[in-house]
Amino acid sequence: MTVLTAELRSQREKISTATLATALYKRGLRQQVIQGVTPLKRLTKSMVGEAFTLRYIPAREDRNGLEVFRNPDHPQRKAVEICPPGAVLVMDSRNDPRAASAGGILVTRLMKRGVAGVVTDGGFRDADDIAQIDMPAFHTRPSAPTNLTLHEALDINVPVGCGEAAVFPGDVVVGDNDGVIVIPAHLVEEVTAEATEMTAFEDFVMEEVREGNTIIGLYPATRDETREKFAVWRARNGR
Template sequence: MSPSDQPVSAAALEQLRHVSTATLTTQLFKRGLRNVFLQGVVPLVKPAAGAPNLVGPAFTLRNIPAREDLDHLGVFQDPDHPQRKAVESAPPGSVLVQDCRGDRSVASVGSILALRLAKRGVAGMVSDGAVRDSGTIADLGLPIWCAGASAPLNLAKHHAVDMNVPIACGGVPVYPGDIVVADVDGVVIVPKDMAEEVARDATEQEQLEAFITQRIAEGRPLRGTYPPDEATLTAYREWRAAQSS
């Protein structure tokens, strides 16, 4: 099994549930990745303070612009319509990520399909388009990050064509299996092959920053504290050791 075929460990996924997307963008920047944060995509319901992040491997759906002779209500009589098939195919624990080309004028999902995703155990959905029935969806408990609310159905603007292929969402490339991490700020895409080390280093970064925050709160200056000099790093290591004992 090649590294790209290996699943991301449960331990790494758990770490990613408890680090911020801000921290993750820093870790990915260190590795040369600058375009990882989805633009215009926000939580439909603001997460409660301290709530774990939405985390899971991406299962993608690509939409192209609709065409009137092809996109009419009759297409939903086909149970294998790509949108419906994606809802029935996204694995439990995955995040359905939709490429809607950033079009906010119509919905990318409604309450019945969102309910089906929830019942199937899908972790959540991310879309750079809008959703309809937003009040009902908000009460389902299915985590959704999207571009807002819009009542018109998807067929008015979207033609679903492919699932589990590379897509763009919020201006960011998303490959099937990439790890989606979403918090109150928005959504970051972590390449699958980097997820283990990014999760580890992001956790360490946040522990160091907790120590630095404590020192700044005590009135210490930025110089030597943020970024930390060797004296601050030594004090941090002693602090960590004391916490572990």
């Protein structure tokens, strides 16, 4: 059963990964950011979706010839065809971008199927083409060689490690221009609620700072005056 309702998805699209990282840190979770990945193009809104995973292992020459792609059940091809609309395909490419995790054709297929985004701790081939696709895609760097040279796609929708972060199927994945963060499924509602509050306060603080006000007593709000001004700001802005 999905944990990401339409309302939660809409709320998360307005929350930065930085704010989510702080909310998770308050709960003792320090390693939720997928390290080293960046979007192929600047995003105008956050990528949000439940994790659907693909795991690669080191390739072995007797199992990893080009002919394996003729098999309709090849895990890479199958993952592209069954990743649910609205999900984020997260690929564990062993933190190794020397061979591509996927290319422009497969990523385009994901986009046409309504997938919310794709993340790999490896690289993409056809990076310029993928950058033109209307779907967020995150990787470490471009990589021309086929994945078959170094990676074998093995498991679909199992727990994986991606960029030093543990990702379980159904976790909520959020990506923006700062990177990608993974929210454990059981914390989705409470983290979203707190991060929404934090975002409102941070927007208020930014306005105050742009007007030339000091951060002392403002950020964090250690003065009654700050809390009172924030309450007035919220009422005025409907936040």
